[in-house]
Amino acid sequence: MSEVLVLVDAVDGKVTKPTLELLTIARRLGEPSAVVIGSVDAGPLKEYGAAKVYTVDDADIKDYLVAPKAEVLAQLVEKTSPAAVLLPSGGEGKEIAARLAVKTGSGLITDAVDVTAADDGTATTTQSVFAGNFTVQAKVTKGTPIITVKPNSATPEKADGAGTEEEFAATVSDAAKTARITASEPRKASGRPDLSEAAIVVAGGRGTGGDFAQVEAFADSLGAAVGASRAAVDSGWIAHAFQIGQTGKTVSPQLYVANGISGAIQHRAGMQTSKTIVAVNKDEEAPIFELVDFGVVGDLKTVLPTATDEITKRKG
Amino acid sequence: MNIVVCVKYVPDATADRRFEDDNTVDRAGVDGLLSELDEYAVEQALQIKEKLGDAGGDVEITVLSVGPDEATDAIRKALQMGADKGVHVVDDAVAGSDAPATSLVLAEAVKKIGAWDLVVCGMASTDGSMGVVPAMLSERLGVPGVTLGSEIDLDGDTVKIRRDGDTATQTVEGTLPLVLSVTDQSGEARYPSFKGIMAAKKKPMETWSLADLGVDADLVGLSAAWTVVEGTEARPPRTQGEVVTDEDGSGATALVEFLASKKFI
Numbered sequence A: 001m002s003e004v005l006v007l008v009d010a011v012d013g014k015v016t017k018p019t020l021e022l023l024t025i026a027r028r029l030g031e032p033s034a035v036v037i038g039s040v041d042a043g044p045l046k047e048y049g050a051a052k053v054y055t056v057d058d059a060d061i062k063d064y065l066v067a068p069k070a071e072v073l074a075q076l077v078e079k080t081s082p083a084a085v086l087l088p089s090g091g092e093g094k095e096i097a098a099r100l101a102v103k104t105g106s107g108l109i110t111d112a113v114d115v116t117a118a119d120d121g122t123a124t125t126t127q128s129v130f131a132g133n134f135t136v137q138a139k140v141t142k143g144t145p146i147i148t149v150k151p152n153s154a155t156p157e158k159a160d161g162a163g164t165e166e167e168f169a170a171t172v173s174d175a176a177k178t179a180r181i182t183a184s185e186p187r188k189a190s191g192r193p194d195l196s197e198a199a200i201v202v203a204g205g206r207g208t209g210g211d212f213a214q215v216e217a218f219a220d221s222l223g224a225a226v227g228a229s230r231a232a233v234d235s236g237w238i239a240h241a242f243q244i245g246q247t248g249k250t251v252s253p254q255l256y257v258a259n260g261i262s263g264a265i266q267h268r269a270g271m272q273t274s275k276t277i278v279a280v281n282k283d284e285e286a287p288i289f290e291l292v293d294f295g296v297v298g299d300l301k302t303v304l305p306t307a308t309d310e311i312t313k314r315k316g
Numbered sequence B: 001m002n003i004v005v006c007v008k009y010v011p012d013a014t015a016d017r018r019f020e021d022d023n024t025v026d027r028a029g030v031d032g033l034l035s036e037l038d039e040y041a042v043e044q045a046l047q048i049k050e051k052l053g054d055a056g057g058d059v060e061i062t063v064l065s066v067g068p069d070e071a072t073d074a075i076r077k078a079l080q081m082g083a084d085k086g087v088h089v090v091d092d093a094v095a096g097s098d099a100p101a102t103s104l105v106l107a108e109a110v111k112k113i114g115a116w117d118l119v120v121c122g123m124a125s126t127d128g129s130m131g132v133v134p135a136m137l138s139e140r141l142g143v144p145g146v147t148l149g150s151e152i153d154l155d156g157d158t159v160k161i162r163r164d165g166d167t168a169t170q171t172v173e174g175t176l177p178l179v180l181s182v183t184d185q186s187g188e189a190r191y192p193s194f195k196g197i198m199a200a201k202k203k204p205m206e207t208w209s210l211a212d213l214g215v216d217a218d219l220v221g222l223s224a225a226w227t228v229v230e231g232t233e234a235r236p237p238r239t240q241g242e243v244v245t246d247e248d249g250s251g252a253t254a255l256v257e258f259l260a261s262k263k264f265i
């Protein structure tokens, strides 16, 4: 069986959930080989089916942007002739994939929400496009399929992998070491569930008038993650990391509650595949109501606190 | 200093976007415009020009677009905003190109434009929204790629950006010549002024074919794409559920009832 390279994403040495999703998907196409650039706790990689774990020393490249990682992967592609390369969709994953595609003369598919093996074993991807209004099936026809996959596109499933570690000595050119990361400031954790993984997302928009406390309290009563529209982010009320939509995150939770958000197409792009959608908005004409399973026409400043109290009471 | 801004002509996101029978994006039946995310790229180029101009520097901004005849509208808008000249690569063979082919054509066009110092791109096109062309361009041109900047600072020949990641905010630096991409957090794009609109009418715009660039037509277009779309399907529209109007707290009660009925509480 061919190898399938999975680029491992980790935060503070801990493998992220999207990586485990990629390993799960990789097993549909061949034998997963995890590629670790730097050092991580490799336990979960083996537990989720990695037959091989290639480790690459990053002492020399970690201060640079994506170009060195693309060179490492290109050399691994050369060595292993994999059935596919899977990377996490996100700024970094997509750029590594872009460079890898050009370097190896391979087709590239970004932001897949599903990957399956066709009858002949080749990867077929599903993408959600035009603000979630269409789904598209696609395939790579040249070179090694390079596919970036969105978070939550598969449920991580355990499978015993041999997890054989192999050090890979990559050679990184000076040309790849030109865009340098000169400072990095970690963001403080909010203590709430992660936006892209949460089962419930409660979001606030311009209609909050800048006071996110009511949105946060309501979110906490439901154990939800907090999100926002771009208008709220642009106003400086909340960090960009919480923005949902075309230029923010795409979420697809069990429940999405939009508060004081009108429902512009760019916002919909990030949330309209949510299972259940609820909105609170004082304008009954707001386009967000076209999407809802349940809506309240009313002032969020009175509706949310009352609802929060009621939920807290019920949960008692 | 010479800046090239890459702008894409895209179907209007607020219109009814769809696909053609061959699964390519319908670019004829839907009104198009300058991709809004590329307006931020034009804006940052203009700000650099203004800043260096105030210091007595001379900056020329060339707007480059690869696209159908109508893509001149996108270039024109950028000229109205204040860019100096336009280059439009149009060739029937380009239709249906994937990102690697588009980046190839853009890279050859940038080379033909000549002595350039900085290429500025948007973070992603609003139609394909892959966000990969800037990295591909940097790869093809063999220069640094400093991407997804939400704050841009040019100091001598060093470009320094702020990059807002999920877990950290980074500062990234590179030395000219380089490819830069900017996000929609980098600062509102200006509207063309009346003066700008009038001035744009007289600004030069060149039209180049693949032959002008020396790019083999067999390397681009739908048939040369390295990926194939096998099917597209419209998502069934959502149907509106119950919408209640709040009166003296009734809205909150109904909301909680709904959430409980769906087992979210």
Ligand SMILES: Cc1cc2nc3c(=O)[nH]c(=O)nc-3n(C[C@H](O)[C@H](O)[C@H](O)COP(=O)(O)OP(=O)(O)OC[C@H]3O[C@@H](n4cnc5c(N)ncnc54)[C@H](O)[C@@H]3O)c2cc1C
Pocket (backbone or CB within 6 Å): A204, A205, A206, A207, A208, A228, A229, A230, A231, A232, A243, A244, A245, A246, A247, A248, A249, A259, A260, A261, A262, A263, A264, A265, A266, A267, A270, A280, A281, A282, A283, A286, A298, A299, A300, A301, B036, B037, B126, B184
């Ligand atoms: C290229 C591009 C990319 C974009 N990307 C994104 C993106 O990623 N994410 C995103 O969200 N947007 C994005 N936008 C912006 C988008 O077009 C909208 O401008 C934005 O989503 C509006 O945010 P909003 O709904 O909070 O504000 P508004 O549209 O101003 O809506 C506010 C709503 O709050 C309601 N309201 C006011 N007061 C109250 C109250 N007291 N109680 C209840 N309701 C109240 C109003 O009735 C109104 O419906 C993008 C735009 C462009 C051009």
Ligand SMILES: Nc1ncnc2c1ncn2[C@@H]1O[C@H](COP(=O)(O)O)[C@@H](O)[C@H]1O
Pocket (backbone or CB within 6 Å): B006, B007, B008, B009, B035, B037, B038, B041, B064, B065, B066, B067, B099, B102, B106, B120, B121, B122, B123, B124, B125, B126, B128, B129, B130, B131, B132, B133, B134
């Ligand atoms: N056909 C094109 N013509 C000019 N610039 C383009 C074209 N396609 C992409 N770009 C540039 O590359 C960026 C990212 O595009 P994409 O990778 O398609 O999301 C855009 O914001 C533009 O700056």
